[in-house]
Amino acid sequence: MTRHTPTMPAMGRPGVWRRNVVTGLAKSREATLFVVLLALIGATTAAKPEFFNLQNLRDVLLNVSIISLLTAGMTVLMLMRHIDLSVASVVGVSAYAVGSLFLMFPQMPVMVAMLAGIGIGLAAGAINGTLVTYGRVPSLVATLSTLYIVRGADYAWVHGGQINATSLPDAFAQIATGSLFGVPNLVLIALVVLVVLAIYLKQYRGGREHYAIGSNPEAARLAGIRVERRVMIGFLLSGAIAGFAGVLWLARFGTVDASTAKGIELQVVAAAVVGSVAITGGVGTIMGATLGALVLGVINIALVVLRVSPFWQQAIQGALIVVAITLDTVLARSVAKRMMRKRDHG
Template identity: 45%
Template sequence: MSTAVPDETSAVEAPGSGGTRLVDRVLAMRELAILVVFLVMIAVTQAANSRFLSVQGVKDLLLNATILVLVATGQSLVVITRNVDLSVGSTLGISAFAAGTWLHGGGDPVVAVLLAVLLGVGTGLLNGLLVSLGQVPALVVTLGTLYIIRGADSVWVGSRQITAADLPGGFVDFGSGGLSAVPWLALIALAVPAATAYYLKHYGGGRELYALGSDPEAARLAGIPVRRRLLAAYTCCGGLAGLAGALYLARFGNVDSGTGTGYELTVVSAVVVGGVAFTGGSGSVYGAALGALLLTSVNSVLPALGVSSVWVLAIDGVLLLLAIAVDRIVALRVSAALRKKAALRRTTMAKEKAGA
C-alpha cells in the first residue's frame, strides 16, 4: 500500500489511480463549493444590510471564526486517522482558565499562552496513550476524558470567574487588535492550518496519517508506526485546543467553569462539513478551516438579516447531514471506480496472456 497521498486525499490506491483522482476532484469541488456558499451568503447579507461588511463587521466575522478554525485544524488530524477527540471543548475551557489564573497573578502573557498549550498537549497525550496503547475506541476514551477534564475544571474553578479587568491591558488589546479589518488572531488562525497542510503534504509522517485512516491494518503491515502516529495526532489536537483556550481568553476576556461546554460538537460539525471524512483517510485542513468559517458566519449572518438565532443549530444540522450524504456518495463513486479499474486490468491481462 502506498503512503504517498497527493493533495492530502485518501490513500485509496497508488498515486495516479482512477479512485484517487476521483477523490482529488471531488474534494477540490467540495472545498470550492463551501467557499462559494460562504461568499454568496456574505453577498446576500451585505445586499440586505449595507453595514454588514464594515471594517468592524469584517473584523468580527474573522474573530468569530478564529477559535473554531484552530480547534478544527487539530481535530482534522485525528479524524483523518479514523478517530475522534470529543474532549477538545473541555481542554479549551480548562486551558483558558489556567492562562487566566496565571495572568491574574501577574504572570507574563507569553508564559500564559505556553502554559495553556502545554496543558492541552498533556490532555492530548493522555487521549493518545489510551487510544493507541490501550486499544480502547476513541469515542469511548475521549467521551470519558471530556467528563474527567470538565469535572476537574468545575472543581478547580468553582464559582470563580476571570474577567477582562483581571487581565493585562496588552493581552486584551491583542485579542481585539489587528491590521485594520484583519485581527492578529485571524493571522494566527491562518498560519496554523497553512503550516499543518504543508506538513501533511510534504512530510512522510503527515502522509502516513492518511494511510492509517484509509486502512489501519494495511498501514501496520506496511511498517507505519501506527501508535506513534496516533499519539502525534492526538497530541497536536490537544495542543491546538490549548492554544485556542488562550486565544479565547484574549478574545473574550471572560472565562468560567462553563467555558467550552458543547464546543466539541461544533468542532466535529466544522470538520465534517469541511470535507474530512469521518471514516478517515481523506480530507484537508483547509476544508476543515472553511467549514469552521462557514458555521461561525451563520451566527453573524442570521442576526444581520433579522432572523432569530434559534435557527443556527438547525442550519448547522442540515449542513452536517448534507456533508455526510456527500461523503457517502463519494465513497460509493470511488468504490465503483476502483472495481471498474480492477475489472479493466483483469481483462487487459487476460488478453495479453491469450495473445502470448
C-alpha cells in the first residue's frame, strides 16, 4: 500500500500566504482604510489624550460632510477616467449666490435655496460636460478652464463684498447647527446623498455603466453603452453636488466671499485617490472615497491638536496621493500577475 505524504495547506506555504494577503488587500481596500483610520485616531489620542472628545468628533464629521459629498461626485467621474477641477469655484459661486438671494428675499424657503444651489451646479456641469463630450476637450483642461472662469466671474460679481451669518434666517442655519439624536443635520444630509449614490453605482444599470466605461471605453461602446451620454450625466451630477455643497457651506460657515472654498479641489482629489478610486478608471466605491475623506479630515484635526504647522497639511495630502497611487499600481500588478499564473496553470 502506497503511503502519500500530506501536502502543506495552501495558507501554510509562505509564497501562497503572501499572495493571498496581497489579493485580500486589493479586494478589501475599504477595510484597510478603516484600519488606517483607527490607527490614526489611536496614535493621535496616545500623543494627545484631549484629541478624542465629542467636540473634535463633531468637527471632523461636519468638515468631512461637505468634502465627502464633493468626493462622491468626483468618484463618479473618475470611474470614467475624467476629473472635475471646477468644483471649488462652483461651491464658492453657489454659496454667494444663495446668500445674495436670502438678502433679497429673507423669507425664502430653505428648499428653494437648495434648489437654487443645485441649479447653479447643473449649469456649470452642463458647460463642463458639453466641452468634454461634444468639444472633445480633455476633462482636465476643460474643468481647469472653468475653474478660473467661474472664480474670476465670482470675484467680479462680489467685488470685495461678503455675506454674513447675521443675514441668514435661523431656519437655514439649522442645517448646520441642528441635530437629530445628537447627529448634526448636515452629517445626516450628506449621509443620505452618499447612500443614494452608492446604491446607484452598485445596483442600477446606469451606475454599472460608469465602471464599464472606465474599464474599457471602446468595449463599452461596442456593448451598446452611450458613452457620451453617460459622461454628460456624470458631469451634471458632479456639478449638482457641488452646487448643493455650496448651499451647505453657506449654512455651515455663514460668512462667504469670493474666495470661499478656494483650493478644496486638491482635498477632493486627494480624498478620492486615498479612498482607492483609480485615476485610470473603472475602480472605486463611494464608501472608499468617504473613508478617504475621513482619513484626511482626521489628519487635519490631528495636526492642529499636535500643533503642527498648517503648511504641512497640503504636503501630507500630496504625499498621500503619491503613496495611494503607487500602492494601487503595485496591488493591481500583483493581482494581474497572479491571475496570469492561474490562467497559465489552468
